[in-house]
Amino acid sequence: MKRKLPLIITFIIGSIVIISEFIPHRPFGTISGNLEEWFLIISGFAIILGQLSLFKVNFLKIKFKQTNWPYYVVTLVSFVVMVSFGVFWGTESSAGIFGHGYSIIATIGDKPFDYLFYNVYQHLSATMFSLLAFFIASAAYRSFIARTVESNLLLIAAVLVMLGNTSMGSALTGWLPPSLDFLHLPRVSEFIMKYPNTAGQRAIMIGAGLGLIGSSLRIILGIERSYLGGK
Amino acid sequence: MLHFFEVLGVWLAALFTFGIYSFLYKDNPFYKVSEQIFVGLSAGYWFIYTIYFILIPNLFLPLSENFGANWIKLIPAILGIMMLLRLIPSIDWISRYPVSFVIGTTAGVFFLRYLKSDVINQITATMINPFNGGDWVVVLGQILLVVGTITGVIYFYFSKKHEGAFGVTAKIGIYFLMVSFGAAFGYTAMARISLLIGRLQFLLGDWLGVITP
Numbered sequence: 001m002k003r004k005l006p007l008i009i010t011f012i013i014g015s016i017v018i019i020s021e022f023i024p025h026r027p028f029g030t031i032s033g034n035l036e037e038w039f040l041i042i043s044g045f046a047i048i049l050g051q052l053s054l055f056k057v058n059f060l061k062i063k064f065k066q067t068n069w070p071y072y073v074v075t076l077v078s079f080v081v082m083v084s085f086g087v088f089w090g091t092e093s094s095a096g097i098f099g100h101g102y103s104i105i106a107t108i109g110d111k112p113f114d115y116l117f118y119n120v121y122q123h124l125s126a127t128m129f130s131l132l133a134f135f136i137a138s139a140a141y142r143s144f145i146a147r148t149v150e151s152n153l154l155l156i157a158a159v160l161v162m163l164g165n166t167s168m169g170s171a172l173t174g175w176l177p178p179s180l181d182f183l184h185l186p187r188v189s190e191f192i193m194k195y196p197n198t199a200g201q202r203a204i205m206i207g208a209g210l211g212l213i214g215s216s217l218r219i220i221l222g223i224e225r226s227y228l229g230g231k
Numbered sequence: 232m233l234h235f236f237e238v239l240g241v242w243l244a245a246l247f248t249f250g251i252y253s254f255l256y257k258d259n260p261f262y263k264v265s266e267q268i269f270v271g272l273s274a275g276y277w278f279i280y281t282i283y284f285i286l287i288p289n290l291f292l293p294l295s296e297n298f299g300a301n302w303i304k305l306i307p308a309i310l311g312i313m314m315l316l317r318l319i320p321s322i323d324w325i326s327r328y329p330v331s332f333v334i335g336t337t338a339g340v341f342f343l344r345y346l347k348s349d350v351i352n353q354i355t356a357t358m359i360n361p362f363n364g365g366d367w368v369v370v371l372g373q374i375l376l377v378v379g380t381i382t383g384v385i386y387f388y389f390s391k392k393h394e395g396a397f398g399v400t401a402k403i404g405i406y407f408l409m410v411s412f413g414a415a416f417g418y419t420a421m422a423r424i425s426l427l428i429g430r431l432q433f434l435l436g437d438w439l440g441v442i443t444p
Contacts, residue, residue, distance in 0.1 A: 078267070
């Protein structure tokens with residue numbers, strides 16, 4: 001019952017979604033519409049489960065005073081502060097349990113939740129991703145050592161695309177006569193993106209798409225059941 | 232007071248920007264605190280987003296405004312609560328039912344979506360006459376597109392050993408994949424560098440006021 005019923009549910013739900021694509025009439029069309037709405041709601045609970053799980057894991061690390069536990073206090077405090085602000089005064093477009101908090105908006109310029117979002121979260125997020133620029137540069141130095149035809153192609157394509165997207169690339173080949181316009185770096189970059197890159201991406205998409213279709217079928221037919229856990 | 236909080240916001244942003252960049256020197260407490268604040272705020276943000284923009288409009292509002300017409304939404308609500316039981320180890324098996332529902336729907340939706348967008352549509356887009364196009368650059372590009380897609384797909388066929396004519400074709404496929412990876416790398420590097428420029432503009436413009444944004 002603990003394993004068979006979930007497998008049956010997966011089979012029935014998956015089959016209904018697929019059948020409704022080919023028979024978009026009652027009852028399949030209606031059932032499929034409802035299922036998609038239910039999926040959204042249950043996914044919402046799944047996201048909340050993720051956040052609560054993060055809270056639990058961090059709480060246990062603090063409780064048992066694991067290595068670096070004070071940092072997990074910081075995680076929990078920032079989580080609780082963000083959630084409390086959101087629950088009490090809501091977000092830009094929604095009211096919280098204390099309403100819209102107009103007096104707070106008059107003082108700090110935003111709702112507390114949005115204040116934290118715009119002044120801390122957004123900046124932290126952008127900085128975290130921009131940090132990758134440095135690591136990409138060092139990774140490129142190591143991986144772009146042109147030893148084989150393949151690594152040469154990778155290197156040349158990357159350099160041409162990068163140069164073609166900067167004003168420097170445009171200036172480098174700006175002197176070319178109109179008859180040699182196809183060698184103008186922005187045009188070369190555009191050519192690479194439009195044709196060989198699309199060809200490679202398309203091959204990957206077809207391969208991955210076929211793989212996903214196979215995996216979906218395995219899940220619906222109950223062959224793949226790792227999502228049920230080990231026991 | 233308003234001005235004070237505006238200035239405080241800019242200083243907080245600058246402080247955390249330096250906190251993250253301090254990792255470039257080495258892992259340090261300043262970075263770790265900034266990182267954990269990012270994790271906590273991020274989790275908190277998505278928690279609130281889920282409640283206000285998914286659960287309230289799709290579940291709580293319909294149930295509270297017109298229960299008679301929307302009572303069926305109690306089923307996903309119960310399944311959702313069953314999902315949360317995963318946090319209690321002794322009864323975590325109950326969460327398998329909502330998980331199987333989500334997995335079943337996802338498998339069905341993915342089956343259809345990827346069959347259409349990633350397989351049928353991509354094959355259709357590749358079935359072109361490469362010589363239709365006028366400009367020789369376009370014709371060359373279209374030939375590369377058709378050859379690259381076919382050889383690339385052949386490379387992903389692992390049920391036959393890559394040797395002989397099949398091996399040569401697969402090798403050509405690898406070349407196209409490498410160009411594609413290089414282009415993707417170039418684009419990603421550009422995107423990250425533009426983010427870095429954004430951060431520098433913030434520090435030099437909004438924070439220090441040395442440049443005008």
